Amino acid sequence: MLLIDCPHCGPRDETEFHAGGEAHIARPEKAAELTDAQWADYLFMRSNTKGWFAERWVHAAGCRRWFNVERHTVTHEIRRTYPMAGAPTEPEEGP
Amino acid sequence: MTATRPANLRAPPVRARGGDWVDDTRPIAVSFDGRAYTGLAGDTLASALLANGVRVVGRSLKYHRPRGILSAGFEEPNALVQLGKGAHSEPNALATRVEIYDGMTATSVNRWPSLSHDVFAAFGLLARFMPAGFYYKTFLGSRVLWDRLYEPFLRRMAGFGRAPVGADPENYDQRHLQCDVLVVGGGVAGLASARAACASGARVVLIEDNPELAAGLAASPAKEWIDVAIGVVKQDATVLTRTTVFGAYDAGYFAALQRASDHLPQEARAGVRQRLWLIRAKQVVLATGAIERPLVFPNNDRPGVYLAGAARAYLDRFGVLVGRNVVAFTNNDETYATVIALKKAGAAIAAIVDVRANLTGGAVALAKHEGIRVLEGYVVVDVRGRSAVRGVTIAALDGGRREKIACDALLMSGGWSPAVHLFSQQGGKLIYDPGMAAFVPDRRPADPWCAGALCGETGVDAAITGGWRAGSSAATALGKPAPRGLTAELPDEPKGDAPLAFWRVPVAPSAERKCFIDFQNDSTLADVSLAVREGFTHPEHVKRYTLTGFGTDQGKTGNINALGNIAERTGGDLARLAPTTFRPPFLPVTFGALAGREKGALLDPVRVTALHDWHVAAGAAFENVGQWKRPWYYPKDGETLDQAVTRECLAVRNNVGILDASTLGKIEIVGADAAAFLNRVYTNAWSKLGVGRSRYGLMCREDGMLFDDGTTTRLAPDRFLMTTTTGNAAAVLDWLEEWLQTEWPDLKVYCTSVTDHWSTIALAGPRAREVLQCLAPGTALDAENFPFMSYQEVVVAGVAARVFRISFTGELSFEINVPWHDARHVWEAAITAGAAFGITPYGTEAMHVLRAEKGYPIIGQDTDGTVTPLDLGMAWAVSTKKDFLGKRSLARPDTARPDRKQFVGLLTSDPSRVIPEGAQIVSESNIADVRLPQSSPVPMEGHVTSSYFSAVLGRSIALALVRDGFRRTGETVYAVADGHAIAARIGPTVFYDPDGTRRDG
C-alpha cells in the first residue's frame, strides 16, 4: 500500500485516495475544431510509461483535494507530490 | 482411550536437555482420524503424532501415495489436516504448526474413504499414464464426459479439506501499527537486529511465527547472550509471537496474522481468535531464515523420510526422536550436527550418505570421531517400505558399489533455500549464489535489510553478528545513533566443507516418476523432464504444466529442485533462471481475518432518512438503494407486492400520494460562475434560467455517454440546487469537484452536499395542491402563481420550506424540502391533512411504475454507460450552441450513427404479459424452442430495461433499448425470456398522458 504525501494533509495510506490517471492532459479548449483522431487521442490515449510517471490523485477520504504525484511505475516509489497547478519534473537528459 | 506410546520415543535424556517447548507434566488428549492420542502441552499436532508412532498422515494428490510428516514448520507439504467441526472447522491446517489443546479433533484431508483403505491408491499403479499435462491432454475431448464424469471425480480426488459450512462464529480483529524498524523473524538474527535497533532508540516491532523467540536454541553455546537479548527486546520492543508476516507491500507496508487464541481449546477462547496486523515501517529487517530442501531420488516421499533439520527440531523442541535407527542423506555439513544430536539422544545411526567426496572439514571429522559410518560420494537410490521406511539402497555416485541398509527413518538435506518470499514480494531482486547453491537477496539501497540464514549467515555467531549489523543499519538510516558495540563472547565455529549443488540422483528414466519434486502436487522428476522435452523450459511454464509450486505450500520445498532440474535438463545455467513470482500471502489466511469486524451490520454503513421510524411503524417493506434503506411498498392487510403497488399507483393517479424522496442527491452550487459551470457540465443551457425556476438536465462523461440526470433550480442569481440520482449523489459531487479543481480552477464556484441537510417530501396526484394548501393556507398555489418547474420558499406546517413544483410521476406534484429534523413533523401534518383526500404513502416500486408510465428513464437502469442523450430521444435537452462535457464525442462516427440502440416503448401483444427486465430482443419469431441452440446465430436487437404492469392502463408496459429503434415504430419484435419469445410492438416511451396536461395543471 502506497504512502502518499498529500500536499494539504501529509502522508496517508493509499486507501484514503483515488487515482485519477495521467496528469497534465489539458482538455482541448476548442474541441469542435479537432479532428476525430485528435479528439480520440485526448479521450482515450494515455502513455504507458515505464519509469517516472506524473499522475493525478484525489484525497477522497481526507481533504478531497486533487493534486499530482510523481510515481515510479516499476518500483512504485513516490518522489514528489505537488499541486494541480504545478509543473512536472523535467526528464533527466539521457546519456 | 489412549493409544500405547511406542517405548523410548520420548527419551528422558533428551527431555532433560532443556529448551523444550513441551511440559511433560501436562498430558493433552487429542483425536486424529477418530483415534485418541496423548501428547504434551506445547506439542504440535505433528510432534504429538510422531511421539505416538503415527507415520501416515495423508494421501498424495494425484497418486494417493501414503504420506508422512516431512518438516517441522510452515513449509510442510503433506501433513494437512481438517481441524474442528461444523462452522468452527478449519481446512488445510498444517499439523506441523497446530499447537494441540485438550479435546482437539483433527482429520486427515486427502483420503477416501479412510487413510488406510484408500480407493484412489490404485492411481499409484497408473502413475505412468498420468504424466504432466494429463489434465490438459485427457479432458480436452468431450464436454459431456467432463461434466458427468471427470469433473465430479476430480473434485473428489482433489481433496485438501472442506470449507466449513455455516457462518464463521469466531471473532477476528484488525489493528494498525507504525514503527521505526520492523524486524520479521525472531530467530537469533532477528533478535540481534531488534536488540541493536532498540539500543539506538528506535521504535521496534519484532514478529515471530513460532510461540517463542529464538526457537530451539536452548542448547546453543550462545544461550546466555540469547536469554539476555530476549529479556531486553521484550521490554523495549513490541513483540508479536505466533504471528506470521504474510504480505510485504509498497512503502514499508506489511500484513501479519496473529494466531491469538488458536492454541486454546474452543471454550477457552475469549475474544479474538486471530488478529490481522497492518504495519507501516520506516525501515525493515528481514530475518526470515531458510527452508531446507529435499533431495530428489526414488521414493523420497515415503513416510519416515524427513528433512534433516526437522528431525533436529522434533528432538530439541519436543524431545521426539523420529527414528531409532537412522540413515542421513545430505549434501551439506549441517546434517552432521543433527545426526550427532540424534545419536546422543539415543538413536542408532546406520550411516551418513553424503553426495560429496573427499571431505576434510570439522563436521565430518567429528562424526567419524563419534564412530558414525560416513559414505562419501554416495547417494540413496531407493527407499523400501510403503507406509513406513524399512530401509534404503545406496550406491556410489561413480556407478560402483550398491548396498542395502536397514533403517526406520531417513533424514535428507539438499541444502537450504533462503526464505526470500517477503523480500521478493516487495520487489527485491534475487541472485544465485553458487557457494550456497541457492537464490539469495540481491539487496539494493531501498530494499529491506537482511540478516541471518536469509543471506547465508548460518551458525549462531554469524547470525548474531549479521543481525546486529542489520538492526544497527536500519536504525542509523533513520538518523538514530549507532548502538554501542556487540559485546557477546562468541565461540568460533569450526571450518567446514561447502555444500554441493545436487538436484537429483541420477536414475534410469523409468525411475524418475518416483522421484518427487513437489510433494503436495505429486510432481515428479519425470514431469519436469517431460515438460522440458515438450518445450516448456521457462520456470513459469514448467510450473503451470507440472503444477509444481501450486497448492497451499506454494512450493516452499519443491520449487528450487524444479529449477535445478530445469537447468540441468535444458543445459542452461541455473543462475540465469528466475524463480517463479512470489506473491502474498506467504501462508494461507482465513477470510475471517481479512474481514475482521467488517461483517454483518458493520459490513457497510446503513443510511436511513429522518422518516425511517415512521415507515417502519407503517409496516413498510424496504429496499436497499446504495447504502440507503428506502420504503419499497407499504403492504396493507396482507397485500402482496403487486397488490400494494397497484393500490399505491392508483392512489397517485386518482387522488394523492406521498413519497419520502429524501435520499435524492442534493448539491448546492454557489458562486459568481455557478451558471457558467452548469453550462459546462450539463448538456443543455443554464445561463438564462430565471431565479425561482427549475430545469431538467443531463450530464455526460467526456465520451458522450450519459452519467446522471436531475432537476436543478436557481435559488438566487449565484446559487443553484442540483438534484442527482439517489445512488449517484457522491459520484456526481466527485465529478463536479474534479472538473472544478483540475480543469477550471479559475471558476468561482463551490459545491456542497446538502443531501442529508434537506428532507424531501413529495406530494403527487390530482389532489396534491389541496393537501399542500391545508399546510400552507396563505400561499397561492395555482398554476399561474406557482407553475410547473418553479420554486418558492413557503411555510409548510409552520416550517420554513423550499417547495419545488417538479414531477417524477407525471401528476401535479410538489416536492417539499424541509430541514432534516423537521421532516417527521411536516410528514405527519401532511398525512393528517391529506386523510380527507385519500393520501397514500407510496414506495419506490410504485414510483418506478409511475415514472415508467411517463417514459422517464432512470440513469443506470435504462442506460448502461453506452447510451447518449440522443439515444434516449432527448435531443431537446442537448444544446447545439455551447460546449459541454461530452459534446465533441456526440459527433464521433460511432456515436453519431443513426442506427444505434435507441430508447423505445414496447407493448406486448398479450396485455397481461409482463416481460422480465433484461430480456433480449430479437426480430425473428420462428424460433421453435429458444432453449435449444439455433442453427444460425440470431442477431440481438437490444434488451428490455424496465417492465411493469400498469394499473392505470390495465396492461403491461416496457421500456427498451432497440437497435435503430426510432425508425422501427410499429414493428413487432420478440423479447426472449424463460424459454419463450414474447411478441411486442415498438412505440413511444410515454404511455400515459402524453401531452402532460395532468402534470402542468
Ligand SMILES: [Zn+2]
Ligand atoms: Zn489531503
